[in-house]
Each structure stands twice: as C-alpha cells, then as structure tokens.
Amino acid sequence: MEAMKVRRFCLPFALSLLLPVVFTASAANTTDNSSLIAKGKYVAIAADCGACHNAPHNAAEMGGGYIITSPLGNIFASNITPSKIAGIGDYTEEDFSRTVREGINKQGQHLYPAMPYTSYAKITDEDMHALYVYFMQGVKPSDKPAPVTALPFPFNMRSGMAVWNRFFADARPFQPRADVSEEVNRGDYLVNALAHCDTCHTPRNAFMGQDNSKALSGGNLGSWYAPNITPDKNSGIGGWRDEEIAQYLKTGHVAGKAQAAGPMAEAVEHSLQHLSDSDINAIVAYLRQIPAVHQGESVPRDGMGAPADTEARLRGLSQVDPGWKVFSSTCANCHQDNGQGNARYPSLFHNTVTGAPQADNLIATIIYGVHRDVNGEAIAMPGFGPDAFYTDRLTDQQIADVSNYVLKNLGNSALNVTAEQVKTVRENGKPPLIARLADPTVWGIAAIGLLILLGVIYSALRKRKHHAAA
Ligand code: HEC
Ligand code: HEC
Ligand code: HEC
Structure with missing residues (x-):
C-alpha cells in the first residue's frame, strides 16, 4: 500500500487512471486466495x-x-x-x-x-x-x-x-464407498486420513506397522494407551450415546464416563474442538459402523467400580494399606475420600481410565497429570512423577500403591500394578520388538540381519513385479 501510494504520486495522470483497475483486480485475487x-x-x-x-x-x-x-x-x-x-x-x-x-x-x-x-x-x-x-x-x-534427529544405528539408515x-504404508488415495452415506464417507476420510485417529487407536505389529484387521481396537503409544473405540458394547464404545462421543471429541470430558489426557487431550485441544459440528457428527457416524472388535471384557470400561467405603479407613482400621495413605493425602482433596469427585473433579469409578483392562493410562495420569485447554478454559490435574513441578513427587512404589488402591476400590480390581511397571510407563512403555532387537549390546546384529532379510524379500518382490510387468 505504502509503495503504491508513493508511486501513484510520481505517475503521470493517464497511468494513475489505470491504477484503480489494477488494484481491484489484485484485491479480487487475494480474496480468492x-x-x-x-x-x-x-x-x-x-x-x-x-x-x-x-x-x-x-x-x-x-x-x-x-x-x-x-x-x-x-x-x-x-x-x-x-x-x-x-x-x-x-x-x-x-x-x-x-x-x-x-x-x-x-x-x-x-x-x-x-x-x-x-x-x-x-x-x-x-x-x-x-x-x-x-x-x-x-x-x-x-x-x-x-x-x-539422530537415532541409533541401524535406525539412522533412513533408506531402511x-x-x-x-x-506397511498404503499410498492409495481415499476412495469413497458407494454402499455408505456421504456422512459416513466424510467420517472415514476424517478418521483415517486427516485426523489420523488410526495412527494411535489401531494396534501395531512387531514391526510397528498398523494391524488394520483390528482397526481402532486399541494401540500402545509408549506411556499412554489409546483404547478400543470400535462399537463393541464392552470392549469398545458401543454403549456410549452419539452425543456423548461428540461431546468427548469436542471437549474431552463426559461426566461419569471419560476424560481426555495425554495425546488425546492434545488432539482435542489443537484439532478436534475446532472442527465443525457436521465433521464431528461424521466421525461419530463412521465409528458407529466399523466392525466391532471384542476383546473379552464382560463390563464396559466406564461401568466398573463404586464409591469406596472409607469408614473403616477413616477409623484407622486399614492403616496398613500404603495406597490409602497416598490417596488420602494426595488425591482425596480433589477426587474426594470415596472417589466420587464433584462438579470440578471427575469421579474415579465409572471412569474409563480406572475400569480399563490395562493400567497404563491410570499410571500415566498420575505421573503426567491432565492438561487440556478447551473453549478458553484450562483443565488441569498436576502430575506427581519425577518431573512434577508444583506438587510433591511420588516414588514409583507410591504410584504403584495408589494405583492399586484406586483399582481395588474404585475400578478394575483384577489388575495389579508394580513399581517396575510404573518405571516402564515412565520410560515410555514397553518398546516394540523391533526396538528391543536394537539393544546395541546384544541384539543390534539381529536387527541388521532383520533389515537385510527384509531388503532381500523386498528386492525379490520387486523382481517378481518386474517379471509380471514384462
Ligand atoms: C504426529 C506428529 C506429526 C504430525 C501430526 C505431522 N508431522 Fe510432519 N513431521 C513429523 C516429524 C517427526 C517429521 C520429521 C521426520 C523425520 O525426521 O524423519 C516431520 C516431517 C515433515 C516434513 C518434512 C520436512 C523436511 O524438511 O524434511 C513435512 C513437509 C511435514 N512434516 C509436513 C507435515 C504436514 C503438512 C502435516 C499436517 C498435514 C504434518 N507434517 C503433520 C511429525 C508430524
Ligand atoms: C495422538 C494419539 C491419538 C489420536 C490422534 C487420537 N486419539 Fe483418541 N485417545 C488417545 C488416548 C491416549 C486416549 C486415552 C485418553 C485418556 O483416557 O485420558 C484416547 C481416548 C479416546 C476416546 C475415549 C475412550 C475411552 O474409553 O475413554 C475416544 C472416544 C477417542 N479417543 C476417539 C478418538 C477419535 C475419534 C480420534 C480421531 C478423530 C482420536 N481419538 C484420535 C490417543 C489418540
Ligand atoms: C488438584 C486436583 C487434583 C488432584 C490432587 C488429583 N487430581 Fe486427578 N484429576 C483432576 C482433574 C482436574 C482431572 C481431569 C478432569 C477432566 O479431564 O475433565 C483429573 C483426572 C483424573 C483421572 C482421569 C484421567 C483420564 O484420563 O481420564 C484419574 C484416573 C485421576 N485424576 C486420578 C488421580 C489420582 C490417583 C490422584 C492422586 C495421585 C489425583 N488424581 C489427584 C484433579 C486432581
């Protein structure tokens, strides 16, 4: 603008007449862009x-x-x-x-x-x-x-x-299906292409490839676990109402059911809360019609547990439970003695994290806390792990104890958490086979062998394709 004004003064009158024309044309161009x-x-x-x-x-x-x-x-x-x-x-x-x-x-x-x-x-x-x-x-x-990025050998060989x-990569562009509605196709595109829900919620095999035969039935993310979101009533989210799934995606919170922490909180905060209602509804419509994957649970994750009986503990009868000690001093001020929470803090029974078939998200929540900005409001639970900033840090053993207290009294009582498991979650979860093979001392050689083997299979397949093409 500035340059244009200056130039306009220097220009002969005839040319300056042309300027508005040029200017309008370029303005139209910018609106287009x-x-x-x-x-x-x-x-x-x-x-x-x-x-x-x-x-x-x-x-x-x-x-x-x-x-x-x-x-x-x-x-x-x-x-x-x-x-x-x-x-x-x-x-x-x-x-x-x-x-x-x-x-x-x-x-x-x-x-x-x-x-x-x-x-x-x-x-x-x-x-x-x-x-x-x-x-x-x-x-x-x-x-x-x-x-x-500097990964250890052999993973620094990017050609691998x-x-x-x-x-494991399928480079085919999205193909809408003729036998489902436009809404379901839009949801498919959002879930599997743009919002890449599959990269977290679909399990991976030993080589970190997605196992699409069990699409969206749960994936290990290191510290966190992305649960089964297929329509199975007990293993998945088949028991959730459409509005509850939509509310979870837009806000990360459904009272008496689930909250979003870790990577899911990030997805809600940075992406999902900003999507249009029609896109959120399309995601829900798509999730409703994918194959249900049952994994053996007889009760849904959000249906486990009941308010804890705190009477005996308050009277000092079970002071021996080290988990109660941590719970009453560290968690109860927000989640209440009996774990039922209040308007601000969620109930710890009827909570997908405490009722899940694996304790990873419970442990990760205690270590890292919950952080989510939605609609300009910050939702926060402090973390109690070694990097805790504002709170007292808990040891791996204390985290195991309080997890067990929560699981036994409020959630999936069949689980038992050890300090060793807390350490593993803290150190990013159980590495998949391919990474375990890369342990430099013993198994590095095996990993290279594996890559060479894959390379041989690869070139064999390529030759076959060339033959077929010829
Ligand atoms: C889950 C994490 C993640 C998301 C989401 C993601 N990226 Fe990336 N992207 C990465 C990482 C990690 C690298 C570097 C990978 C490497 O070093 O091999 C990368 C590399 C790239 C590069 C290569 C840059 C270069 O100089 O080599 C481009 C381009 C890129 N991303 C674009 C995008 C775009 C566009 C989107 C959204 C449509 C996106 N990424 C979403 C993690 C992500
Ligand atoms: C970066 C990884 C990641 C991505 C991407 C992601 N999720 Fe999640 N999702 C998770 C994790 C981890 C949890 C568990 C969070 C928790 O319990 O605090 C979760 C939880 C959920 C839940 C609640 C399940 C329960 O039992 O509590 C639903 C529903 C869900 N995700 C749907 C989706 C959908 C739909 C998408 C894509 C639009 C998506 N997620 C994308 C990692 C991810
Ligand atoms: C300062 C208050 C506060 C304290 C102390 C606290 N929490 Fe929380 N907790 C929260 C808030 C806030 C949330 C998230 C609510 C939401 O997402 O809507 C939460 C969520 C949770 C969740 C659900 C996480 C998820 O992803 O669904 C669990 C489980 C949990 N807390 C367990 C604990 C345990 C165990 C302790 C003690 C070690 C504890 N909390 C201490 C405030 C607190």
Missing part, C-alpha cells in the same frame, strides 16, 4: 500438523522442534514454515505432496513414520492443494532450524524406511 488459505488452515487443523510441528513455549508456528519420544529414540519434528533457509520454502506443490503422502522429502530422504504419512496418503488432491497454499502463504517463515514402507 484467502478463502483457499482459510480452507488449507482448516485442513491443517483437522490433520493436526501443529500437534508435532509447533514446539511448545511460544516458538514459531510450524517451526518444528517438538520432540516425539519413540521407542527407538527421540525424533524431532521439522521446521515446515515457508523459510527458504530452515523450512520448506523451496518446496513445489509436488515436493510437498510427496513428502506428506509418501514420507519422502525434497532431499529424497525417507521420513520416519512418526510423521503420519501413512494416514496422510489418503488426503485428496483438493485438500492437498489448499494445504500447500496455506503453508506457503498463510504461515510466517521462521529461519531457525529444528534440531536434527523404504523397505518398511513397502510392507
């Missing part, structure tokens, strides 16, 4: 690119640096601002689409599947175009490079990912 940018921004929010590419503590938007702890070591999300020095400023739309869909960046490097390209492969061309325009024109460039992709 701004709706495309807005669309791309919505796609980026639904796909939650910011979950990983926005580092916390007011760093540059999409500037990268967020650490994704993986069983193989720390992986840093890249700077994906349009900076030509540190970001993706020199990416063409083709480079961008290849990176997001196939996990191969402009430099030809294979990305680790911590970047959910296996889900993003299904993003439509139309959404990909809007996403590209948004990243190039709607995001501010930041010239600060993100830290470099080509073999993995061959087996």
Whole structure:
C-alpha cells in the first residue's frame, strides 16, 4: 500500500487512471486466495500438523522442534514454515505432496513414520492443494532450524524406511464407498486420513506397522494407551450415546464416563474442538459402523467400580494399606475420600481410565497429570512423577500403591500394578520388538540381519513385479 501510494504520486495522470483497475483486480485475487488459505488452515487443523510441528513455549508456528519420544529414540519434528533457509520454502506443490503422502522429502530422504504419512496418503488432491497454499502463504517463515534427529544405528539408515514402507504404508488415495452415506464417507476420510485417529487407536505389529484387521481396537503409544473405540458394547464404545462421543471429541470430558489426557487431550485441544459440528457428527457416524472388535471384557470400561467405603479407613482400621495413605493425602482433596469427585473433579469409578483392562493410562495420569485447554478454559490435574513441578513427587512404589488402591476400590480390581511397571510407563512403555532387537549390546546384529532379510524379500518382490510387468 505504502509503495503504491508513493508511486501513484510520481505517475503521470493517464497511468494513475489505470491504477484503480489494477488494484481491484489484485484485491479480487487475494480474496480468492484467502478463502483457499482459510480452507488449507482448516485442513491443517483437522490433520493436526501443529500437534508435532509447533514446539511448545511460544516458538514459531510450524517451526518444528517438538520432540516425539519413540521407542527407538527421540525424533524431532521439522521446521515446515515457508523459510527458504530452515523450512520448506523451496518446496513445489509436488515436493510437498510427496513428502506428506509418501514420507519422502525434497532431499529424497525417507521420513520416519512418526510423521503420519501413512494416514496422510489418503488426503485428496483438493485438500492437498489448499494445504500447500496455506503453508506457503498463510504461515510466517521462521529461519531457525529444528534440531536434527539422530537415532541409533541401524535406525539412522533412513533408506531402511523404504523397505518398511513397502510392507506397511498404503499410498492409495481415499476412495469413497458407494454402499455408505456421504456422512459416513466424510467420517472415514476424517478418521483415517486427516485426523489420523488410526495412527494411535489401531494396534501395531512387531514391526510397528498398523494391524488394520483390528482397526481402532486399541494401540500402545509408549506411556499412554489409546483404547478400543470400535462399537463393541464392552470392549469398545458401543454403549456410549452419539452425543456423548461428540461431546468427548469436542471437549474431552463426559461426566461419569471419560476424560481426555495425554495425546488425546492434545488432539482435542489443537484439532478436534475446532472442527465443525457436521465433521464431528461424521466421525461419530463412521465409528458407529466399523466392525466391532471384542476383546473379552464382560463390563464396559466406564461401568466398573463404586464409591469406596472409607469408614473403616477413616477409623484407622486399614492403616496398613500404603495406597490409602497416598490417596488420602494426595488425591482425596480433589477426587474426594470415596472417589466420587464433584462438579470440578471427575469421579474415579465409572471412569474409563480406572475400569480399563490395562493400567497404563491410570499410571500415566498420575505421573503426567491432565492438561487440556478447551473453549478458553484450562483443565488441569498436576502430575506427581519425577518431573512434577508444583506438587510433591511420588516414588514409583507410591504410584504403584495408589494405583492399586484406586483399582481395588474404585475400578478394575483384577489388575495389579508394580513399581517396575510404573518405571516402564515412565520410560515410555514397553518398546516394540523391533526396538528391543536394537539393544546395541546384544541384539543390534539381529536387527541388521532383520533389515537385510527384509531388503532381500523386498528386492525379490520387486523382481517378481518386474517379471509380471514384462
Ligand atoms: C504426529 C506428529 C506429526 C504430525 C501430526 C505431522 N508431522 Fe510432519 N513431521 C513429523 C516429524 C517427526 C517429521 C520429521 C521426520 C523425520 O525426521 O524423519 C516431520 C516431517 C515433515 C516434513 C518434512 C520436512 C523436511 O524438511 O524434511 C513435512 C513437509 C511435514 N512434516 C509436513 C507435515 C504436514 C503438512 C502435516 C499436517 C498435514 C504434518 N507434517 C503433520 C511429525 C508430524
Ligand atoms: C495422538 C494419539 C491419538 C489420536 C490422534 C487420537 N486419539 Fe483418541 N485417545 C488417545 C488416548 C491416549 C486416549 C486415552 C485418553 C485418556 O483416557 O485420558 C484416547 C481416548 C479416546 C476416546 C475415549 C475412550 C475411552 O474409553 O475413554 C475416544 C472416544 C477417542 N479417543 C476417539 C478418538 C477419535 C475419534 C480420534 C480421531 C478423530 C482420536 N481419538 C484420535 C490417543 C489418540
Ligand atoms: C488438584 C486436583 C487434583 C488432584 C490432587 C488429583 N487430581 Fe486427578 N484429576 C483432576 C482433574 C482436574 C482431572 C481431569 C478432569 C477432566 O479431564 O475433565 C483429573 C483426572 C483424573 C483421572 C482421569 C484421567 C483420564 O484420563 O481420564 C484419574 C484416573 C485421576 N485424576 C486420578 C488421580 C489420582 C490417583 C490422584 C492422586 C495421585 C489425583 N488424581 C489427584 C484433579 C486432581
């Protein structure tokens, strides 16, 4: 504008007559683009690119640096601002689409599947175009490079990912089904492509590939466990009403049922709460009609437990229970003596975390707490793990004791938590087989052997394909 004004004064009168024409034309152009940018921004929010590419503590938007702890070591999300020095400023739309869909960046490097390209492969061309325009024109460039990922050998050989992709990545674009409604198709696209619910909720095999024969039936995320969300009445969320699922996705809270902590809280905070009601309803409609996966539970997770009988404990009869000691001094001021909570703090019975068939999320909640900003309101439970800041830290044994107290009195009494298990959750969960194989001292060799073996199978398959093509 400034430049234009100056120039207008210097221009001969005849030319200045033309200026309004030029100006209107370019204004029309920007409005066109701004709706495309807005669309791309919505796609980026639904796909939650910011979950990983926005580092916390007011760093540059999409500037990268967020650490994704993986069983193989720390992986840093890249700077994906349009900076030509540190970001993706020199990416063409083709480079961008290849990176997001196939996990191969402009430099030809294979990305680790911590970047959910296996889900993003299904993003439509139309959404990909809007996403590209948004990243190039709607995001501010930041010239600060993100830290470099250095996984241990052999996982630093990124070419190994080509073999993995061959087996576990499905690069086919989204295909709407003819036999279901438009709403269910939209939900399918959101769940399995943009919002990538599958990357967390679908179990993985020993090679960290998704086991889609049991889609959305529960996945291990290291410290946290993403539960079964298939329509099975007891193992999944078949007993939830449509409005309850929608409310959970929009707010992360359904009284007397469930709260969102950990990675789910992040998904709600950064992505799901910003989706349109019609998109949330489409997700619910899709989840309703996927195959139910039953895993043996006879009671739903949110149907376990009852208010604890605190009489005897208050009279000192069971002072021997070390879990009660921790509970009464650390948890009861918010969740109440008998665990029923109040308007602000959730009940610890009829709670999917205490009634779950595995204690991971209970342990992780006690270690890390709950943090979720929804509709401008902060919901917070402090963490009590070794990094606890505002609260007294609990030892692994104390966390095991209080978990057992909660489970025995308020939740799934069949479970028993050990200090060892708390340590494992704290140290990011049981690593999958492929990472255990990479233990450098003994099994490193086996892992390399495995990769070579996969490489051999891969080239054999390729030869077969070439033969078939010839
Ligand atoms: C769950 C975490 C996560 C999400 C969500 C995510 N990314 Fe990434 N992304 C990563 C990680 C980690 C890397 C670096 C991977 C590596 O080093 O192999 C990466 C790398 C990239 C790169 C490559 C940059 C380069 O210079 O090599 C691009 C481009 C990219 N992401 C774009 C996106 C876009 C666009 C979205 C949303 C549609 C998105 N990412 C969502 C984790 C994520
Ligand atoms: C980054 C991983 C991640 C993503 C992505 C994710 N979830 Fe979750 N989800 C979790 C975890 C972990 C929990 C358990 C949270 C807790 O109990 O505090 C959870 C809990 C849930 C629950 C509650 C289940 C219960 O029994 O309490 C529902 C419903 C759910 N997710 C649906 C979805 C849907 C639908 C999507 C996609 C739109 C999605 N999630 C995306 C990790 C994820
Ligand atoms: C300062 C208050 C406070 C204290 C102390 C506290 N909590 Fe919480 N707790 C909360 C809040 C707030 C939530 C989340 C409510 C929501 O998400 O809507 C929560 C949620 C939970 C959940 C559900 C988590 C989920 O993902 O669904 C469990 C389980 C839990 N607390 C257990 C405990 C235990 C065990 C202790 C003691 C070691 C404890 N809390 C101490 C406030 C507290």
